[in-house]
Amino acid sequence: MMKAARFYGGKDIRVETVPDPQSGPGEVLVRVRAAGICGSDLHGYRAANPPSTAPRTPGHELAGEVVGLGPDVHTLRVGDRVGIEPLVGCGECEHCAWGQYHLCEKLEHIGGARSGGFAELTVAPQEKAFLLPDHISYDEASILDVLAVAVHALTIVPVEPAERVVVVGTGAIGLSIANMAALAGGRVAVVGRRQGPLDVAAEIAGAYGIDSSRVDPVGAVMEWSQGRGADIVYEAVGGTADTLGLSVQMAGAKGTVGIVGSFRTPQTIDTRPALRRELTLAWVWSYALRRERPEFDIALDLLARGLLKAEPLITHRFPLDRINEGFVAADKKSEHQSIKVLVIP
Ligand SMILES: [Zn+2]
Ligand SMILES: [Zn+2]
Incomplete structure (x- = not known):
């Protein structure tokens, strides 16, 4: 028993x-x-x-x-x-x-x-x-399950070196995506409402922290990106939040929004600005294989080498x-x- x-x-x-x-x-x-x-x-x-x-x-x-x-x-x-x-x-x-x-x-x-x-x-x-x-x-x-989701997020929405990457959400998945984006050479900002996780984002991803309980997060992203907006935004809140519309507003021209959060409520997007900037929205669900290798195994490799934390x-x-x-x-x-x-x- x-x-x-x-x-x-x-x-x-x-x-x-x-x-x-x-x-x-x-x-x-x-x-x-x-x-x-x-x-x-x-x-x-x-x-x-x-x-x-x-x-x-x-x-x-x-x-x-x-x-x-x-x-x-x-x-x-x-x-x-x-x-x-x-x-x-x-x-x-x-x-x-x-x-x-x-x-x-x-x-x-x-x-x-x-x-x-x-x-x-x-x-x-x-x-x-x-x-x-x-x-x-x-x-x-x-x-590792969390880290594998972050690996998959970059399989679906890859980051090129020096791209401006915003992660919305400071749960374990958001922080791990920030870690992955930094590994890929991205310049990372993380949007959250608590200082503790924002400090962790700075520690593991060198991320610029945006505290959305104090500042307008879209304005802060625009300032951080010299008015250009982000090349890539990962939405990692989901649930009953209304963060998809915000994430879309943070993306710059030709930007991509990776939707990782699992929303329980319908989301509203102002599509006209998204149209004018030719944004791409991509959903990221769980993980599986990247080509022939389990993303879980990739996560384990990166953890074992001290690259993912x-x-x-x-x-x-x-x-x-x-x-x-x-x-x-x-x-x-x-x-x-x-x-x-x-x-x-
Ligand atoms: Zn889970
Ligand atoms: Zn099957």
Whole structure:
């Protein structure tokens, strides 16, 4: 038997004792060592009138130790330290056939349709468990899902050296995109409402910080770019914010807006200025392969070489028994000065 956090809908999260999961053919059993709370985990948590649901165990940002092997596992051994890519496509559709499994209509997440990392144990297909170098901690490795989204953002909307890049949003994904854009040689500005994350953006991306709680962010971007606007804007807020229209206003002639945030509300764009500047809007969803290589593996490579940073994003750690406190810290970001909150099962 193991301990697992079970989500019954909304804020009803209970740590319960449940049977150990079993690894099937080609799957490994993983002792979870760190699991991050994602913005997407908070959507259900914040729901005003949540439907009561059959309990499930989320946690799709996870890393741990292989403690068991199902039949036909040849690439991993018991004791291996691994980061888990949570996306599991059906393996049979056209999207999966050309490696774009994030577009699979039957896509499942470990920590979504499948049981995830807010538990002592979980299972993963062997090809989704990536061996960690010794110097990468489990805590850092639990950020790989976030870093892989940032890698994918630059796959979809690449940055050329010296381009002016604005990132709207200072969550873990926004900050990681700023990090990636700086690696690509971009000159980066980050728009946020809290000084703590803006300081992290300066640390990991050399980014110019724009505090939109104090100044008009569009005006500040125009000033920063000598009136030209940004070559590239990544929108990384989503939810119920109205930041898409703002992001479009920040882009200069021939600019591109990469939309990373997952909006829960319709967005309004003033299209005439966008037309006059011939903007391109591109949506960025999750990640998969860049050519033949998993973007998760690219993220691990960049993390292992110290080019992408994970540690500065981690502000809080809670044991599994206190996962409710972890969700409060992740939900009330200003009050708790949080960026990424980890659960340590
Ligand atoms: Zn996530
Ligand atoms: Zn598929």
